[in-house]
C-alpha cells in the first residue's frame with residue numbers, strides 16, 4: 001500500500017512520515033493525534049480534529065492506514 005505526502009503528493013514509503021521531496025513531516029501531527037487518542041480513547045475523528053487543529057481528512061488517513069486505532073462505536077463494535 002502506497003502512501004502519499006499530504007503536502008506535495010509525492011509517493012512515500014509505507015511507515016514513512018517524512019517526505020523526501022518537500023520535507024513535510026507528518027510525525028508531529030501523528031504524535032499529536034496519538035497523544036490525544038491515548039488520553040481520550042473513545043474519541044472520534046471530529047473530536048480529535050477539534051482538539052488538535054488537524055483536519056479530519058488527515059486524521060481519517062492516519063486511522064485508515066492503521067497508524068492509529070480509534071474506537072468508533074459504530075464500525076468497531078459490530079460483529
Ligand SMILES: [Zn+2]
Nearest residue numbers: 005008019022
Ligand atoms: Zn511532500
